[in-house]
Amino acid sequence: MTSVHQLVPTISPRDAVGNHTLALQRVLRGLGFESEIFSMFRHPDLMTKTHYVDQLPPDADAVIYQLSIGSPVADRWARHPGKKIANYHNITPISLVGKWDGLLAAEVQLGRDQMARYANICDHAICDSDFNKAELDALGYPSTETVPVLFDISNAKADKGTLTRLLRNRRGTQVLFVGRIAPNKAHHDLVAAVRTLRDVHGDEAHLHIVGTDGPPGYRRVVDTIVSHAGMRDHVTFHGSITQEELVAHYQAADVFCCLSDHEGFCVPVIEAMHHGLPVVAYDCAAVGETVSGGGLLLREKNSLLVAAALHRVSTDVQLAGRLQDAGRRRAADFNRTVTEIRFRDSLSELVDSQ
């Protein structure tokens, strides 16, 4: 039986790369390959479904490495004698994390270094976006292609309690962002934009932030900014929530706003579009190609401009309606079945060609 295994530095069930790795395992098994996941740091819930990295069979026909951070696991992949495939999810540039988290900075630096070193040993690289593909092409990777990340858009029913609470408390435009509280996601710019929306347009807007904490230093600074901007009552950090609660947020909000400085793909933008939430996003890194024609893409993100865009979306019913329709159409492009077929075609061809 042909064996195609996956190597991933860390695997966790509530993480985009972790979910993608588990989904890809099902695709590989569906193709009739023997496929296991090997990792150095495994979440307790996945102990029985995954293996420690040193158990990777040396005679595996192909090994897919989930590249998103620097790790010694990459060196294990590079030494593997079989076919080597990289699945690149992007590595945040050190300039965006270095000031906030020294350990993470060291890991991303290592990741970028490994990414450059392994260009000539990687047989094929699958990238989440054309933006990611362009990075590998520039490093001289001989064979690359773009296939979006595998993820399930949640069709869970909205949590009634959360939905009722959100709808009851709403006054003014409800702005939503979903993502880890990390400097590359620029939560500070969101706070500035919503504060400007309140002051300049007289809108009693509220910012809802969903996502776990990233570097503690950054979270502290965002908290300080919220306090100094007098936004304590107008910004809510919801932390990590269930799928049902997340759907309630998508349904209760008026606009999804993404001002990230760096995204390799950005799943929440697609989820927002799928749930009919108009999207306003700063056109940066892979965000532009993910949103494509499904939302308003801003070339700059100064708070005046973002506030003006949020105001326009919240007051122009016709625009909001067209954004909802266009967003749903765009989200359908990332249909899980379609993406699975693309992975299946790509991987079966690759493994057969050896």
Next chain:
Amino acid sequence: MNDSQSDATYFKSVVSEIEAEAQRRSASGQYPRALLRSLDEEFRRWIPDASLENGVEDTIRGVEAAAYVDPVVPVDSRSPFGRYIKWAVRRLTYFYHRHIAQQITALGIHITRPLRLLDASVKNVDRRLSALEDRFDVGATARAELIAGISTFPISSDFKEVLASHLANASGRVLLGDQVDPDLLQFLRASGVDTYGVTSSSERSDLVDVRQETLIEHLEHLEDKSLGGFVLCGLTGRASLNEQLRALRLLLLRSKPDARVAVIVVHTETWSARLGPVAADLLDGRPLHPETWTHLLLREHALEVTAVESSDSESTLITAKLP
């Protein structure tokens, strides 16, 4: 045109309308500028570097936490029997694991101690540096506010033809910075000079090939001997002596041999009169005399150094060729 294409076109036009509206309202003063400036300052004050110290501290704490190695091996298993076996093995080998774990933990502690010492040392250097900066740079905030409020001095149209003719044979791209006069830029391009602009002005520019960054930052990332020439203006009217000399030194390093260079400098009297006494007194920088620029260029062995005064006697253009 299908729905997606028509929507994409519509959304682009909406973004253009939003941009135009934001710009129009901003220009007409409908936005509360004072509030926005204070907001901006508030955010910037807390954003990047303020957390640097804590970032190092957090990193060391992370290393310290990771330095402790737990000798108690997990015994989770799919079957109760497997769990029992693992538990038994753990009991039997605990003395061994504890011995190894203790040694690794000790190593970790020995590694983190010097990190703590280094951190304390760096913090001490930071404190001393801040004290020094305070001593030498008391009015930094007042000066920054003044610089932000100064509008650039217009470049005399008398210099257009002289510059076009001087730069005509430049053997590469010509940098215009850090004040980009749209008329001058377009004129030079129309005259066949391959010119691009660099400006630190935050005002949005619709000009093609104008980089929005400080001149020094731009030059720091440029390769040596990559410019066919340069026109230095703008910061010659407001930057400190050190910044002006640094910009010149970097421009010379980044210029090819035989590069065509020019400096536009506003006269000190005009500068004082336009700024008024408060800004003239408090600003760190002031224009150097044309003779000083001539001296500086000659010191670099520049050839054909020529100074031309504008017809209104408010500024001088100095041109030269590098050896």
